[in-house]
Amino acid sequence: xxxxxxxxxxxxxxxxxxxxxxxxxxxxxxxxxxxxxxxxxxxxxxxxxxxxxxxxxxxxxxxxxxxxxxxxxxxxxxxxxxxxxxxxxxxxxxxxxxxxxxxxxxxxxxxxxxxxxxxxxxxxxxxxxxxxxxxxxxxxxxxxxxxxxxxxxxxxxxxxxxxxxxxxxxxxxxxxxxxxxxxxxxxxxxxxxxxxxxxxxxxxxxxxxxxxxxxxxxxxxxxxxxxxxxxxxxxxxxxxxxxxxxxxxxxxxxxxxxxxxxxxxxxxxxxxxx
Amino acid sequence: xxxxxxxxxxxxxxxxxxxxxxxxxxxxxxxxxxxxxxxxxxxxxxxxxxxxxxxxxxxxxxxxxxxxxxxxxxxxxxxxxxxxxxxxxxxxxxxxxxxxxxxxxxxxxxx
Numbered sequence: 001x002x003x004x005x006x007x008x009x010x011x012x013x014x015x016x017x018x019x020x021x022x023x024x025x026x027x028x029x030x031x032x033x034x035x036x037x038x039x040x041x042x043x044x045x046x047x048x049x050x051x052x053x054x055x056x057x058x059x060x061x062x063x064x065x066x067x068x069x070x071x072x073x074x075x076x077x078x079x080x081x082x083x084x085x086x087x088x089x090x091x092x093x094x095x096x097x098x099x100x101x102x103x104x105x106x107x108x109x110x111x112x113x114x115x116x117x118x119x120x121x122x123x124x125x126x127x128x129x130x131x132x133x134x135x136x137x138x139x140x141x142x143x144x145x146x147x148x149x150x151x152x153x154x155x156x157x158x159x160x161x162x163x164x165x166x167x168x169x170x171x172x173x174x175x176x177x178x179x180x181x182x183x184x185x186x187x188x189x190x191x192x193x194x195x196x197x198x199x200x201x202x203x204x205x206x207x208x209x210x211x212x213x214x215x216x217x218x219x220x221x222x223x224x225x226x227x228x229x230x231x232x233x234x235x236x237x238x239x240x241x242x243x244x245x246x247x248x249x250x251x252x253x254x255x256x257x258x259x260x261x262x263x264x265x266x267x268x269x270x271x272x273x274x
Numbered sequence: 275x276x277x278x279x280x281x282x283x284x285x286x287x288x289x290x291x292x293x294x295x296x297x298x299x300x301x302x303x304x305x306x307x308x309x310x311x312x313x314x315x316x317x318x319x320x321x322x323x324x325x326x327x328x329x330x331x332x333x334x335x336x337x338x339x340x341x342x343x344x345x346x347x348x349x350x351x352x353x354x355x356x357x358x359x360x361x362x363x364x365x366x367x368x369x370x371x372x373x374x375x376x377x378x379x380x381x382x383x384x385x
Contacts, residue, residue: 013337018347021381058332062285063278081289086341121289123338149334151368190333192354192371195378231333231368260379 001075003170004180005045005270006246011186013124014262016088031055034254034268035132047178048244055148055183055235059123068154072143073101079122097140107169159237164245181242184264195260202265203271210250248272279308288338324357330366348382
C-alpha cells in the first residue's frame with residue numbers, strides 16, 4: 001500500500017552487550033524508553049513488514065564480492081552472528097517475506113543497480129534495534145545493506161537515490177511498510193578510541209538531514225567524515241537513504257552523547273512521510 | 275593480498291560454526307587454507323589482538339574475533355592500545371587509533 005513509517009536509530013552492540021556496565025543509568029533508561037516508544041510507533045503504523053536499512057559489519061559480505069547495495073530476499077534470517085553471550089541477545093530466527101522482497105527488488109532495479117541475497121545473517125546492526133523495537137521478532141524483516149565498511153564505499157548520492165527507489169517500491173506493493181535505518185553518526189567503534197563522539201558534528205548532520213537539506217547532506221566527503229566523525233561516520237549512508245525515502249522533514253526524538261560506553265551518540269528520530 | 279587473506283580467515287571464522295569448531299580442534303589445518311605470512315599465522319595462533327589490529331584488520335572483524343575468544347570489552351580496547359605501543363601505528367585500513375591511546379569512557383576502571 002505505502003510507506004507508513006520511516007525512522008532512524010543507533011545500533012551499537014554496547015546498547016545490549018554493555019548496558020549493565022553503564023554508570024549513567026538515567027541516560028541509558030531514557031534511551032531505552034525512546035527505543036520502546038519507537039517500537040510502539042511502528043506497531044501503531046500498522047506495518048506488515050519492516051524494511052531495515054543497515055550498515056552491516058561483515059556478517060554477509062566481504063571484499064571478495066562487496067555489493068554497494070543489497071536487499072535480502074530470504075524467508076527468514078538468523079542472528080546474531082556474534083557470540084550471543086557477548087551481545088546479550090539470544091540467537092534466533094527472524095521471519096522475512098521473500099515474495100515481498102522480490103517485488104521490492106524488481107522495482108528498485110528499475111533505477112538502481114541493487115544486488116539481492118536469498119540468505120542473510122543478522123549482526124548487531126539489525127539485532128540490536130530489533131531487540132528494542134520488535135522484541136517478539138514476529139514482524140517480518142526485509143534486510144537492506146549499504147556498504148559503509150569496505151572502501152570504496154557507496155557514494156552518498158547513490159545512497160540518496162537508493163532511498164528514493166526504496167520509497168517508490170514501497171508505494172507500489174499492497175503491504176504497509178515501515179522503514180528503519182540504523183547506524184551511527186560520528187563514532188570510532190571497535191578501535192581504542194571507542195567512546196569518542198563529536199557531538200557538534202552529529203547535531204549539524206542531524207539538522208541537515210531532518211530538514212531534508214539534500215545538498216548539505218550530500219556535501220560530506222569521506223575524507224572529511226573520517227577526520228571529523230571517524231570510520232563509524234561512514235554509516236550516515238543509511239540515514240541518508242531513510243530521508244530520501246520519507247521525503248518529509250524529521251523530528252529528533254532523542255540524542256545523547258553521554259553514553260560513551262555505547263560508542264556512539266545515541267539517536268532516535270522519525271521522518272514525516274510526504 | 276596477505277591482509278586480505280588474514281581478514282578472510284577471520285570473516286569466515288566469525289560467521290561459520292564449522293570453522294569455529296575447526297579453529298578449536300585443528301587450527302593448523304584451518305590456517306593452511308589461507309596464504310598467510312608467518313607473522314599473521316603466529317598472531318592467529320596466539321590470538322594476538324594487538325598485532326592483528328596493527329596489521330590493519332578491520333575493527334568490526336577484529337571485535338567479533340575478540341568476542342569469540344572470550345576477551346572482555348575493556349581488555350579488548352587495552353590490547354589494541356598495547357599493540358600500537360609495541361608495534362607502532364596501524365599499518366592499513368580505516369580503523370587507526372586517533373586518540374593517542376586516551377580512554378573515552380569512565381566505565382572500566384583505572385587502567
